[in-house]
Amino acid sequence: MLLNSNMCATLPSHRKLCNILWFGSCYNHLYAAKFGASLSGIHFCGNPFTYNGVIIALFSTSDSPRFNPNPKLYLQVGNSGYTGDGYVVKEELGIKECKVLSLSDTCFTDDGKNCSYIHNASSCRFDHVHEFEDSENEDGGGDLVCTDDDFKVLDSFGKSKKQVNRAENVGISGRIEEEMGHHLVKETCRLIERLSAWNPQLEIELRRLLRRMKPHQVCAVLTSQSDERIALKFFYWADQQWRYRHDPIIYYVMLQLLSRTKLCQGAKRILKLMARRSIPRRPEDFGCVMVAFSRAGHLRKAMQILNVMQRAGIEPDLSICNTAIFVLVKGDKTEKALRFLERMQLVGITPNVVTYNCLIKGYCDVHRVEDALELIAEMPYKGCYPDKVSYYTLIAFFCTKKQTDEVRELVEKMAKDSNLLPDQVTYNTIIHMLSKHGHADEALGFLREAEERGFPVDKVGYSAVVNSFCKEGSLDKAKELVNEMIAKGCPPDVVTYTAILNGFCLAGRIDQAKKLLQHMYKYGCKPNTVTYTALLNGLCQSGRSAEAQEIMNTCEEWWWRPNAITFSVVMHGYRREGKLSEACEVGREMIGKGFFLSPVEINLIMKSLCQEGRADEAKRFMVECLKKGCAVNVVNFTTVIHGFCLKNELDAALSVLDDMYLINKHPDVVTYTTLIDGLGKQGRIEEAIGLSNKMLHRGVLPTAVTYRTVIHRFCQQHRVDDLLVLLEKMLSREGCKTAYNQVIEKLCGLGYTDEAYKLLGKVLRTASRVDSNTCHILIESYLKEGNPLSSYKVACRMFNRNLIPDLKVCDKVRDRLMQSGRVEEADKLMLRFVERGHKLPQLQRT
Template sequence: MLLNSNVCARIRETLPRHRKLFKILWFGSSNGRVYVEFSGKIGTYESGIRFLGHPFTYNALFSSWTSKFNPNPKLFLENGELGFKESKVLSFSGTSFDDIGEGYVIKGALGSKESDVLSFSGTSFGGDGKSCRDIYNASSCRFDDVHEFEVSQNGMDCTEDDFKVLDSFCKSGKRVNREENVGIYGRIEGVEEEMRHPLVKETCRLIERQSAWNPKLDIELRRLLRSMKPQQVCAVLRYQSDERVALKFFYWADQQWRYRHDPIVYYVLLQLLGRTKLCQGAKRILKLMACRRIPRRPEDFGCVMVAFSRAGHLRKAMQILTVMQRAGTEPDLSICNTAIYVLVKGNKIEKALRFLKRMQLVGITPNVVTYNCLIRGYCDVHRIEDALELIAEMPYNGCYPDKVSYHTMIAFFCKQKQIDKVRELVAKMSKDSNLLPDQVTYNTIIHMLSKHGHADEALGFLREAEERGFGVDKVGYSAVVDSFCKEGRIDNTKELVNEMIVKGCPPDVVTYTAVLSGFCLAGRIDQAKTLLQHMYKHGCKPNTVTYTVLLNGLCQSGRSAEAQEIMNMCEEWWWKPNAITFSVVMHGYRREGKLSEACDVAREMIETGFLPSPVEINLIIRSLCQEGRADEAKKFMVECLKKGCSVNVVNFTTVIHGFCQNNELDAALSVLDDMYLINKHPDAVTYTTLIDGLGKQGRMEEAIDLANKMLHRGLLPTAVTYRTVIHRFSQQCRVDDLLKLLEKMLSRQGCKTAYNQVIEKLCGLGYPDEAYKLLGKVLRTASRVDANTCHVLIESYLKEGNPLSSYKVACRMFNRNLIPDLKLCDKVRDRLMQGGRVEEADKLMLQFVERGHKLPQHQRA
């Protein structure tokens, strides 16, 4: 099948100046493959691929017609022939970089002896695996604009979370690819030594200035990157306090021309991400390692598992085992321990025990780390007897408990304030396991007791440690001091601090900060300020935490203005406020009702480089809206958004609610439109707030349209949505419109009590006849909830003086085998008798007798 002439004409127009030298010979297909031939030579140029010196726009040439033949075409060029094939040589139209490093070797067609990989529009180019997109746009790639690559999800969408991966364990003891990674461990250990290198420090300094980024800094950072060794790049990653910045730097560096990450960089980055909740970033790095043919160790899969576990995705964490199995990586003891740790952190202790048994069946012998994880799991679920039994069984399994095993249980007993059990465990350590309690043991006991508010018991163990010759350091004393301060026992705190000075263990800034916090909690702010001056006199310089504690005490006492004055004088006292310091003063003003001052502090906080969180922004917005200043709240939110703060849908919903409270519905709808413009998708709460506001103003048609729009966008109505819709439509007695809307909502998200709520609301608003029409929908289920709804309708008719309708409701209940309340029906009978309806009154009571109920005494007489 030949392509039409229009396609040929479009391709010829792309090369107007070299038609004679570079000529399209023919198009065609054979055996399901599409072919295209050119005549002429193909050359390359510095900044990208050019044909005979003329830039060749690949996407414009091919993207319009390649999709007709193959959704993911592969272009090949070999021996003068250019066409499509299932290979990984020449490709275009956005092919993924997953194909790096597996291209054809093209001989004789490019005017060179040998060329590795050639590709178009974001595919691989050159032997180093760099892409054409990366090479052509290297000068325009900015660190502050870089985003994570969207790696294919294939291989990550596993549905099995069982332990079949252990079946691939090689019992012969052979380890795949373990020897070739021996050198990597030494290189990783040497990363710490590079932290002080001038290149590392300068690179980190430039990264910290990313908020004020400019092309000059970008060029300088690119120059530093080319000069750094792999260990130094790893040091830059470890230097970052925010792992998200480290991940951003990794991606930025990966896009630079003539640079490729060493495998050690991937290993170190995965270790960093394993300590965070950035599970998606860790998963992409693991996938990228597979694309770059970098060996993946079980430890690397373990880092991704831990990241998923920290993010609360237990199922996905366990699915990494299946991914590892499909990748051909043999499991070892480290990944098994990681799996048990993940299960324990997810409170799946029984599953962790089954995993342990499966390990032993395939020949993986657990070690003390394995048992310590299980002991921790037992303690977390308060199965302390099982933990003690496990410690007793460990020697019979060839693994003896260590101090971590005992310390875990000691921490549990300290939390429960079972001091006798703590002493028994300390004695058992030395008797059964020959583990003498040392300073670490006592420090663990002291810190755990202090942490959980048992200061006297902690002080007792501190004295015991000193009697045994263990020197308790400032950290142990500070823990006890902090516990005394939290209990408000300032006198005991002073005695202990004086004791520290006498024993030659002068308190440090942590100890003084704990004492200062105790003064603030007790409301003794002036003494706290005096203590601050005392610190300077004794050569102990207060730090940012110390000043933040003092400012928090001032704000809690209603002295936010004084706190701000101290913060403004920070340069004179040689300290620097952090984000928490600004937040303390900001919310101090907010609690005092000085919202303008709170907004000013928030602006100063942003200018300093600290961005308030969405929760902090929402607190100020809500306070402004509560005072009827929704316009100012919107202005403040927009200002934060422009300054780079993370503003979420909750903030927008709060502003919308503020406008609705002020009956400014048009302004609220305008905020909804703004959300769509900046790609902040509203949720069900946002729509519910607007529906409530529109219904309050009687604009029911707009409320219906908005509810339909919410359902059309796939948002599920909540219980509050149902209550809001029912309340507002019932107020307007728009029962027909309400029922139509409820049918649509119930088809998306069920609500068993929806019609019950409608009937009860109509009765409460004085529309019992409208409610009676819906009684059939309620009596379909004949539950106790339905009986209560019928009682509400009966009482509503009685209030209106219509006992006959109440009688009809009671009869319908009997027909559905629902027994109405006898006392309530007795009232109905009396009203029927007063109205001359003796026959209906007798029938009502007769139905009770037929069903075996005893009538009241006055009726039997």
């Protein structure tokens, strides 16, 4: 149930309210508010992009409270006097996350007096929505297994009676681009950028702009956002506003935006929202969700979207089939994609050139270029002729391998077999691909060939070659090419100059790079953000991060605006120099400017802090990022936990684990292993056992590192019996063939040979080479203790299991037995070798 963030929920005068329960969360805190019978109203306000929580109203006509099976929330919006019909709380109570509901500053108690609310509206920030977390909590994340059952959607082709009203897509992109310059769009984008300093007045202004905008203008706002997470938050906030409803075209555009990202959960929820709002869903909309899941690494879930589409009664078409083949190809499932192609042809869906181009790309990705060439040759016989994209895909592959002869042959084949004459686009493609992969000389050769054939190369092509030379460190060649550009009447632009400036920085010639920047201003070529970012990166790589920050702080004087990459460059420059406080400040400034730190960037800062023993600061930095809406993941929490464990502050580490549970961040095996190691190190074995059981109960399977950690710490504390019980539980969930071998070897290393001998039977069950090594370690341990008789017993048990001990080791055992007067045992040991055809050690010496 979504509630307007600017509304008042009041109760009708003819009823008595017994209780109102409000559940919400703010970052990592869970709240529940209970209000008395005389409550007159609840006011909601705060950040416009904040999701509301769940209200449960329990009504009663008598003084004694009782639960109303159909609770209704009566809403009054503003001062209009409008009373809604109410909303029944249903499935929202079953969701895993509790979302933020910001309350105003005051409330009423049972006696009518004012009191402070639990959460002040002024502390509202971006809400934490799980679709922003790149699907880390998805079951089976990263699983690339898919079955032919996902192809069943093709069986519904031609059988579905449900007709989808397709929206008119002609000219949508052009219309949105036209609206980019509209004053309403610009003003809305400006307000969204000021979210770090949000206040109710800005919310009112943003709501006013929203109601004046047309659907294509809202689409323009969404498309203008540099971060799709901000666009998604704006989409949800706008959807909650009173007297406003998204046009279907906005849903379609939002799905297209999310298909370029890993925000698969956001795409899936929008698809569900379309169903609830009775908005026609097209096959290409399901395709957008599939692509988002594929980008997030969830191939199995991407293919399951086909089944969702089938249950919705939507008939598949060629576009969704092409998307499915694209997803399979991106997941390195080319053979599965070929089977899907056969299946779609059987049901009557004819593939087009896009279908085959996806397969050609798949073959190239797995280096099966011969199959790709064969597929191009077969396409005309299947009624589908290859286009230039088909050939460009292969050309790109050959360019990456620096196979210029094959590139020329393919260009000739393209003209001869398919009547596709090479043009300027062809040569530009070759030049750019060769330059991109560092083959500057070869790219320059094709540039000369293009000019000889009458295809002039523009400054973009020249800039690509110049950039490639600069990255190779060939600055002299780059300068010659720039002079050639000027001589031919093709003056270099900001991209060309930026490439040279970056080359100076890579070569460590920072002063020349700064001079080039002044030269650009002198000759009327205004540097852009990329130019300055390249210079700042060079300064930071040279250990001059403070100077880089000074230049960034004066950006307004030179009319350029830092982006997320600019801030990241300076932040990590400070981090590499060990100036972690300054790095954190730059990170905070970056968030304040409306940019999101990635989980990797957050982790790099926190890891550096933890290595210096500043785990408390690392935790504060992570919490700040979490409150600002950054996608903090399990790895970040684990880093903080490891930092506290390094300082032996286990209670603080366990507190972080509790915070993870509260905000629905599922700890992984690395998190549990880190804590188990820390608890075992301090001798808190009982807590380590409890945490291990909790890990197994939650379905988290132990890894080889987990086994090594548990064995090391439990043996160190001489808790062998507890270790064996825990190992049995762990092995029943996830096998480890060498678990008991590790226990015996660890006990031998710690001097507990008798305990190790008791476990020898568990090792000799398999009689493998690893078991032989373990037995040898036990034999050597007994010899070090001066107990050759026990070494003799271990060797005999090995013979009984058809394991032949090492002859040199047993020679030592025999010598020790002879020295201790155990002649009979020494002779029996050597007799065992003779019975198996081995020569005695004395004969080998002669």
